[in-house]
Amino acid sequence: MKAVCWHGKHDVRVDTVPDPQVCNSGDAIVKVSLTCICGSDLHLYNGLVPAMKKGDILGHEFVGEIAEVGSGVTRYRVGDRVIVPFPICCGACWYCKHELWALCDNTNPNSWMMEKLYGDTGAGIFGYSHLYGGYSGGQAEYVRVPFADVGLEKIPDGIPDEQMVLLTDVFPTGYQAAYYCDINPGDTVAVWGCGPVGLFAMKSALLLGAERVIGIDRFPERLEMAHVQCRAEVLNYEEVNVAQELQNMTGGRGPDSCIDAVGTGIEGAYDSVKQALRLESDRCSALRQLIKACRKGGTVSVPGVYSGFVDKMPMGALFAKGLTLKTGQTHVHKYLPHLVKLVQDQQIDPAFIITHRMALSDAPHGYRIFRDKQDSCIKIVMKPQGA
Amino acid sequence: MEPSETKRSRPRQGLRQKRVNVGPAERKASMAGGAALALTGLRCVGKRNYLPGLAMLVAGGLFLYRGKTGHCDLYEAAGVDTMHTHNSGLRIEKVVTIGLAPQQVYQFWRNLENLSKFMKHLESVQLTGERTSHWKAVGPGGLHAEWDAEMMEDTPGQQISWHSVGSADVPNKGTVEFRQAPGTRGTEVKVAIDYYPPGGAAGRAAAKMAHGINSQQLEEDLKRLKQILEIGEEITSDRTKT
Structure with a gap:
C-alpha cells in the first residue's frame, strides 16, 4: 500500500510498504477514505520529537471503511464506515472506565520511555512517534486499528467524510478545551491561536453558552476565519497590545476563561534564545500572557501541546488570582457520540475549516505549505488513491 | 538551645x-x-x-x-543497592496495580505455568508436583539456565513465595503479594525476586551491571501481566505479524 513515511527533518515521502494485518483479536483493518495533516504532525515534520524512526507512517486523523476484523470484534462488520479517534484505548483499565481515555494504561508498549520523562504514561497514539507507542499512522491506504469495539464510532448514513474526519482530533480537542472552561451564561472566552483547534474551541465555547469569544493570532486569514465562522472579536498580537486590549474589552475584568491553543509554538525572543541554547525545551509566551490576562477565579485551559519544560511560568499570578489550570490530551471517546449528533442535527458543520484538498501522493507538498502557512493554508485533507 | x-x-x-x-x-x-x-x-x-x-x-x-x-x-x-541485599544476592522489586480482585490475580499466578506467558526471560515453567516445578530461562547474552523450584508459602488471595532447590545455575527466590487496592482500583501486585549470581565477585559485578536491565525487564513483565489480565492478551503496536 501507499503511505506517508517520515524520513527525517522536513523529509516525508510517499512510500510503498507492506499492508497492515490483524495482530490482536480486537483489531480492525480500516481502508482509509480521508485523512488530514494535523498541526501536531508539524512537530514531527520539524524534527522536534526525537523518538521517530525512518519509515514511520504519519497521521492520526482519519476515517474509512472496515476492511477486515479480528476474531474478537463484535460491534463492527466489513463495510461499516467509521471514525477513528486518535488515542488508542483498551476500554478495560481504570482510566478508560473513568472516561480518562487518553490516559489509558495499556496501549503504549513503549511506556518506559514516557515514564522516564514524565513519571507515567498515557495512551498510544496513531502515527505519533515511538514515545506514543510506535503505531503506524493514518496517512496511508490501510491502517491497523486496535480495540475496534472500544475506539471506533459509526458514521451515520448520509454524513460526508469531510465532516467526520475532523471529529478524530481537532473538533473534540477544541470542544474539550471549551468544556474544561465550565462556561456560564455571560462568559467571555479568549482563545490564543486561531488554527483548527482554536477555531473549534471558539465554536464549542459558543455551543456551550459563552456570550463572546475573542480570537488572538497574527495570520490575517486565520483571524478572518475566526471572525466570519466563529463570530469572534479578533486581535492581531503583532498590531495591538493584547493584554491592554483584553482589559478594555472586558471592563478591566479580563476574560472569564482563556484557552491556549498554541502550545509550544508561538514566537518570543526570550524563549527562542533559551530554546536555541537548550536551556528550555518548550516556549510558552502565550501561556504567560493568558495567565496574566485571565479573570480572577477563571480557568486557563490548555489544549496546545507541551512536551518538556517551560521557563518563567507565572505561578504567582496563577495562585494570587485563584485560577484553575486544565490540560491534557483529548479524551476523544468521551465526546464523540455527542459531537456526531451535533453534526447530524446541523448545529455545526466542521468542514468549514478545510482549505485544501489533495491526493495522498501530494503529502510532501501539503506538509510544506502547511508548515509555511502558504496559500492561506489552515487544514489539509488528503484522499488515498482509489478511495 | x-x-x-x-x-x-x-x-x-x-x-x-x-x-x-x-x-x-x-x-x-x-x-x-x-x-x-x-x-x-x-x-x-x-x-x-x-x-x-x-x-x-x-x-x-x-x-x-x-x-x-x-x-x-x-x-x-x-538501581544498585549493596546495603539491602542479603547473602550477597541481588534483589529486584516492582509493583503494579491490576484492575481485578486479588483472588483472581492470585489464581492466575498460582498456576505457575502461566508465568512464562508474561515473563520474557522464562521459556517455560512445568509443574512437577504439588509444590514443585521445573523452570527454564534465557538470561542476558542468550545464556540458558534451568532449575527446580519449590513453593514455600501459599496464602490464597494474598501471597505466594518460592525458591530454587538443588543445584540451580542461578539460585533464586521470589515472593509475590496481592493486596486489595482502594476503591475500584483492583489489586496491588508486589513482586520481589532475589537471585544469587554464580562466579564469585566477578560474577556478582557482572550481574550488578545487568541489574538495571533486569529490573526494567520485571517492570515490563508486570505490564504484560496487567494486559493479559485486563484485556485478555498482550498488545502490540506492530503493523504486521512478525
Missing part, C-alpha cells in the same frame, strides 16, 4: 535524608580510599599541580561522602 540534637544518632543532614544504599564493607573501603585520594590531591595542589590535584580532591571527597553517608548517587541511578 537544641536539646533534641544530642539524642540524634546521625548528624543533621538537611530535610531530605538520603537512603543508605552502600553496604558496610564497601563504605569502609570508600572512606579509606577517599581519604588517600584527597590527601594525594592536597599534595599535588601543594606542588602547584592544580588540575590533577583538584580532580583528586573532588573524587576523594565524593568517596568520603559515599563512605560517610552510605549513599551513592551512581548506585541509585543504576
Whole structure:
C-alpha cells in the first residue's frame, strides 16, 4: 500500500510498504477514505520529537471503511464506515472506565520511555512517534486499528467524510478545551491561536453558552476565519497590545476563561534564545500572557501541546488570582457520540475549516505549505488513491 | 538551645535524608580510599599541580561522602543497592496495580505455568508436583539456565513465595503479594525476586551491571501481566505479524 513515511527533518515521502494485518483479536483493518495533516504532525515534520524512526507512517486523523476484523470484534462488520479517534484505548483499565481515555494504561508498549520523562504514561497514539507507542499512522491506504469495539464510532448514513474526519482530533480537542472552561451564561472566552483547534474551541465555547469569544493570532486569514465562522472579536498580537486590549474589552475584568491553543509554538525572543541554547525545551509566551490576562477565579485551559519544560511560568499570578489550570490530551471517546449528533442535527458543520484538498501522493507538498502557512493554508485533507 | 540534637544518632543532614544504599564493607573501603585520594590531591595542589590535584580532591571527597553517608548517587541511578541485599544476592522489586480482585490475580499466578506467558526471560515453567516445578530461562547474552523450584508459602488471595532447590545455575527466590487496592482500583501486585549470581565477585559485578536491565525487564513483565489480565492478551503496536 501507499503511505506517508517520515524520513527525517522536513523529509516525508510517499512510500510503498507492506499492508497492515490483524495482530490482536480486537483489531480492525480500516481502508482509509480521508485523512488530514494535523498541526501536531508539524512537530514531527520539524524534527522536534526525537523518538521517530525512518519509515514511520504519519497521521492520526482519519476515517474509512472496515476492511477486515479480528476474531474478537463484535460491534463492527466489513463495510461499516467509521471514525477513528486518535488515542488508542483498551476500554478495560481504570482510566478508560473513568472516561480518562487518553490516559489509558495499556496501549503504549513503549511506556518506559514516557515514564522516564514524565513519571507515567498515557495512551498510544496513531502515527505519533515511538514515545506514543510506535503505531503506524493514518496517512496511508490501510491502517491497523486496535480495540475496534472500544475506539471506533459509526458514521451515520448520509454524513460526508469531510465532516467526520475532523471529529478524530481537532473538533473534540477544541470542544474539550471549551468544556474544561465550565462556561456560564455571560462568559467571555479568549482563545490564543486561531488554527483548527482554536477555531473549534471558539465554536464549542459558543455551543456551550459563552456570550463572546475573542480570537488572538497574527495570520490575517486565520483571524478572518475566526471572525466570519466563529463570530469572534479578533486581535492581531503583532498590531495591538493584547493584554491592554483584553482589559478594555472586558471592563478591566479580563476574560472569564482563556484557552491556549498554541502550545509550544508561538514566537518570543526570550524563549527562542533559551530554546536555541537548550536551556528550555518548550516556549510558552502565550501561556504567560493568558495567565496574566485571565479573570480572577477563571480557568486557563490548555489544549496546545507541551512536551518538556517551560521557563518563567507565572505561578504567582496563577495562585494570587485563584485560577484553575486544565490540560491534557483529548479524551476523544468521551465526546464523540455527542459531537456526531451535533453534526447530524446541523448545529455545526466542521468542514468549514478545510482549505485544501489533495491526493495522498501530494503529502510532501501539503506538509510544506502547511508548515509555511502558504496559500492561506489552515487544514489539509488528503484522499488515498482509489478511495 | 537544641536539646533534641544530642539524642540524634546521625548528624543533621538537611530535610531530605538520603537512603543508605552502600553496604558496610564497601563504605569502609570508600572512606579509606577517599581519604588517600584527597590527601594525594592536597599534595599535588601543594606542588602547584592544580588540575590533577583538584580532580583528586573532588573524587576523594565524593568517596568520603559515599563512605560517610552510605549513599551513592551512581548506585541509585543504576538501581544498585549493596546495603539491602542479603547473602550477597541481588534483589529486584516492582509493583503494579491490576484492575481485578486479588483472588483472581492470585489464581492466575498460582498456576505457575502461566508465568512464562508474561515473563520474557522464562521459556517455560512445568509443574512437577504439588509444590514443585521445573523452570527454564534465557538470561542476558542468550545464556540458558534451568532449575527446580519449590513453593514455600501459599496464602490464597494474598501471597505466594518460592525458591530454587538443588543445584540451580542461578539460585533464586521470589515472593509475590496481592493486596486489595482502594476503591475500584483492583489489586496491588508486589513482586520481589532475589537471585544469587554464580562466579564469585566477578560474577556478582557482572550481574550488578545487568541489574538495571533486569529490573526494567520485571517492570515490563508486570505490564504484560496487567494486559493479559485486563484485556485478555498482550498488545502490540506492530503493523504486521512478525
